[in-house]
């Protein structure tokens with residue numbers, strides 16, 4: 001017996017007991033896998049001439065044996081080789097994917113090669129965790145999988161009790177495809193597992209969960225008919241009945257996206273989503289669209305309630321499934337959704353599209369672009385209204401996908417700003433909650449002219465930063481940005497024209513967006529400036545000694561007009577802030593050539609520490625000036641949450657101070 005790979009046992013338990021609350025969904029999961037397997041084979045037939053199959057023959061079969069207490073889901077899809085069985089079913093929640101979720105790996109499921117050897121395609125089709133199959137163990141004490149891969153002569157059987165491990169042995173199967181046989185558990189007080197092995201039980205589950213699977217789901221159903229009247233039957237003949245079985249297609253297969261919204265229940269929409277997009281949670285929103293006119297199409301889109309595990313990997317592919325008159329052309333058509341809405345899942349079906357599976361042709365298809373524009377508007381308006389009318393749901397959405405929107409602004413160099421800027425949320429230091437840029441502006445004091453933000457690695461730390469408290473003390477709000485993309489996004493935005501802030505002449509005034517750690521914030525009065533200039537002049541020698549002590553680290557040392565409590569703070573001149581320089585340096589392969597921050601160490605001349613420095617300078621103690629300056633610089637970096645160059649020397653200097 002082969003053992004399940006390491007995390008598997010733990011995960012299996014977790015999965016069985018917590019991911020799915022509803023045991024009956026095992027059937028949906030197995031049928032979805034079958035549908036995927038059939039899809040994979042169909043895809044292959046489109047791109048590989050040697051694969052000859054007839055689409056009309058592709059089907060899924062559900063069977064049961066009441067006495068043996070088994071339920072069997074079969075398909076004539078792509079099937080699995082011995083290796084596939086080992087890889088796909090031997091590791092629960094593919095250890096890669098699991099580690100990825102924990103932030104360990106940046107490439108999920110690389111060993112997840114499908115029978116056609118196409119890694120990327122497989123990663124696409126794979127559900128959220130690769131756990132769907134294991135839901136069979138919620139109802140089964142044993143599962144047997146007999147599979148024969150397309151193009152292979154031999155078949156293999158995988159078998160497991162779902163506890164310790166599994167076996168794989170040679171088996172027989174007349175055709176390519178897979179049978180999954182679930183041996184139902186014994187009935188308990190809470191659950192009568194046996195009821196799954198009945199015709200009515202299975203039929204209703206197929207209708208409930210898998211009605212829109214696009215391949216026929218067939219069952220041998222028992223029917224009754226009147227026996228033919230025997231020729232020698234006399235007058236008193238009583239008609240007799242007999243049972244016979246017939247293969248029946250149970251699912252409707254009528255595409256759900258073709259139906260009018262008012263005729264479909266939320267539950268049906270949700271089930272379709274979960275089946276087709278392998279999610280275990282209902283979607284957050286469902287958007288359906290029927291367009292008629294020059295271009296006729298139906299679209300059904302979903303905003304997921306959580307990000308898929310591979311969302312942030314390079315292998316993640318955006319796109320909607322594209323159908324032409326109910327026939328799948330492409331699993332993920334990228335052109336249908338912009339990158340910044342890459343989380344949207346769904347289906348577009350248009351009879352007007354030229355049926356051509358070549359990607360190139362579709363890419364240059366103006367019809368496709370017209371549809372994409374319409375869909376983008378629809379998504380945008382749904383998000384806007386959610387943001388306005390259901391902030392709780394929207395905040396949840398933003399937590400999952402806000403990064404994508406921000407990245408969209410940054411990566412388009414601000415070109416997507418008009419679409420995305422009013423969808424952004426940032427944490428307001430003043431209001432202590434997430435706010436939109438419009439809300440920031442609406443609650444700003446009358447004399448405010450800019451949107452201020454601070455960037456760092458945690459909201460708590462940012463809130464405590466001297467410059468943030470100073471700006472807050474002046475009555476202005478500061479947006480605390482703790483995601484690494486934030487500052488790049490703010491830079492790409494550069495300014496924001498609030499929706500309602502129309503000037504008397506009809507124009508809208510754009511508010512500049514300013515980093516509180518950047519150059520002049522424009523918050524200094526003339527009087528403060530004059531005072532600072534005088535102090536700079538008065539202490540010119542000291543400042544030049546301090547600048548010498550920090551040679552190569554800072555551009556200059558100057559009197560601060562904005563730091564009120566701390567002895568010093570670090571600001572930057574030019575486009576590169578401290579946080580940004582740090583992030584850039586952390587990028588892999590950035591050993592050379594990353595832009596440096598032009599750091600200014602601003603000194604609070606009202607702080608007692610400054611007096612100490614002045615005294616040291618006056619008494620000619622140059623070493624003390626240099627050491628203390630070094631400590632001040634390092635401690636300012638630490639306050640920002642940034643690493644210091646030489647922690648050992650910092651510690652020695654502080655210890656020396658104590659002695």
Ligand code: ADP
Pocket residue numbers: 029033034037075077078079080088089114125126127128129130131132133134178278
């Ligand atoms: P998921 O379906 O979420 O990827 P599963 O645990 O349900 O995860 O299945 C793991 C993998 O096993 C699938 O990705 C697929 O490669 C393979 N598999 C499962 N069922 C079948 C089937 N009926 N035919 C072919 N391959 C299958």
